[in-house]
Amino acid sequence: MTAVNHWNTAQHLLLVILGFFVAFAPRYIPIKIFTQRKIPEWFNEWMKFIPVSLFTALVVKDVFVSPTYQFDVIHHVPEIIASVIVGLVAYFTRSMALSVVVGLVSVFLLAVVL
Amino acid sequence: MIKQVPNPNEPKWRSTLSVAMPLNLSYIPIGLACGVLLHAAGFNTILTGLVSIFIFSGGAQFMIASMLTINAPLLSIVLMLFFLELRYALLGSSLSKYLIGTSERFKLIFAVSMNDENYAVNYLKFATDKKWTPREALMVEHYSLLFWTVSNIIGSLVGSALKIDLTVVHFALTALFLYMIIMQVKNRLTIFIGLIAAVLAVFFLVLTKSTLGLVISTLISSFIGFALEHYLRNKKPGSHLLYKVSSPGSKEAAVEEESDEN
Numbered sequence: 139m140t141a142v143n144h145w146n147t148a149q150h151l152l153l154v155i156l157g158f159f160v161a162f163a164p165r166y167i168p169i170k171i172f173t174q175r176k177i178p179e180w181f182n183e184w185m186k187f188i189p190v191s192l193f194t195a196l197v198v199k200d201v202f203v204s205p206t207y208q209f210d211v212i213h214h215v216p217e218i219i220a221s222v223i224v225g226l227v228a229y230f231t232r233s234m235a236l237s238v239v240v241g242l243v244s245v246f247l248l249a250v251v252l
Numbered sequence: 253m254i255k256q257v258p259n260p261n262e263p264k265w266r267s268t269l270s271v272a273m274p275l276n277l278s279y280i281p282i283g284l285a286c287g288v289l290l291h292a293a294g295f296n297t298i299l300t301g302l303v304s305i306f307i308f309s310g311g312a313q314f315m316i317a318s319m320l321t322i323n324a325p326l327l328s329i330v331l332m333l334f335f336l337e338l339r340y341a342l343l344g345s346s347l348s349k350y351l352i353g354t355s356e357r358f359k360l361i362f363a364v365s366m367n368d369e370n371y372a373v374n375y376l377k378f379a380t381d382k383k384w385t386p387r388e389a390l391m392v393e394h395y396s397l398l399f400w401t402v403s404n405i406i407g408s409l410v411g412s413a414l415k416i417d418l419t420v421v422h423f424a425l426t427a428l429f430l431y432m433i434i435m436q437v438k439n440r441l442t443i444f445i446g447l448i449a450a451v452l453a454v455f456f457l458v459l460t461k462s463t464l465g466l467v468i469s470t471l472i473s474s475f476i477g478f479a480l481e482h483y484l485r486n487k488k489p490g491s492h493l494l495y496k497v498s499s500p501g502s503k504e505a506a507v508e509e510e511s512d513e514n
């Protein structure tokens with residue numbers, strides 16, 4: 139925490155306001171458009187695969203990609219093992235709470251051990 | 253989900269709270285960590301509260317904190333935010349069929365507080381629970397917003413007195429998404445698409461060096477899933493890829509779509 143930012147509060151506020159708009163537009167526009175007109179069936183069939191694709195991409199980013207966007211397995215061994223454990227817990231218990239708790243505990247313990 | 257015994261007399265605020273609770277609890281350590289980092293980046297507590305309410309995105313807030321500490325210019329932070337938040341267009345598109353018939357005001361309010369995590373919870377509920385309403389979905393959004401914002405504010409107030417191992421707490425969200433992937437699996441095709449999505453995600457994240465890779469890989473792999481399913485159903489209805497995957501542990505079926513009956 140040595141780095142210091144020289145911005146003042148007004149600049150921070152401007153960032154929040156601009157950030158709101160760039161976050162809001164992609165959230166709102168598709169909902170607005172696709173709830174108004176008749177959606178073709180093929181579009182819904184396509185959208186059906188969005189969750190599994192997006193969640194996989196998010197997990198892969200956390201587990202296999204470094205903050206500098208390099209493919210990295212060596213530094214992620216605890217996360218990789220913990221992911222397998224979470225997958226098994228989710229599959230057999232179908233409990234979100236249990237999956238998250240077991241995931242946190244196992245990644246913590248594995249990070250200490252490995 | 254926690255094993256829910258459907259109780260018709262249970263008030264809505266309580267039933268939606270129990271649906272949102274696993275998410276709410278995982279937001280606490282991450283929100284605290286985020287508040288600490290924003291504090292270190294020079295954000296005061298009020299602004300930390302505002303950014304949590306109006307941007308309401310863990311990824312975006314962590315990015316703001318880290319870009320401020322390297323003194324990145326305003327325009328480049330906003331541009332990075334835009335690319336990061338572009339994936340919300342995918343969330344809105346895939347949820348929209350459940351939001352048909354709601355008022356314009358509702359859509360606006362719903363969009364403001366939608367993010368990856370509460371979308372994940374709500375999509376699963378919409379897909380598995382026929383009685384799940386947009387209003388209940390909005391309550392889940394607002395519960396998660398409340399826990400997120402309060403955790404951020406506390407993190408900001410406590411400041412650097414709190415030492416949180418970010419890589420560890422962040423895994424709560426990774427685990428949440430892993431759980432959601434498992435819940436999405438209903439046939440071998442879904443598993444296959446998951447594998448394709450994984451390879452494409454690594455490829456495009458490394459290629460674009462930004463979260464834009466998430467958007468590109470998601471669009472492509474979901475489209476492959478759509479095209480492949482269409483092809484198999486019409487040309488090879490007996491394909492092994494269309495075999496259903498059974499799920500132990502619960503009677504509750506994996507995500508089922510009406511279009512599955514053919």
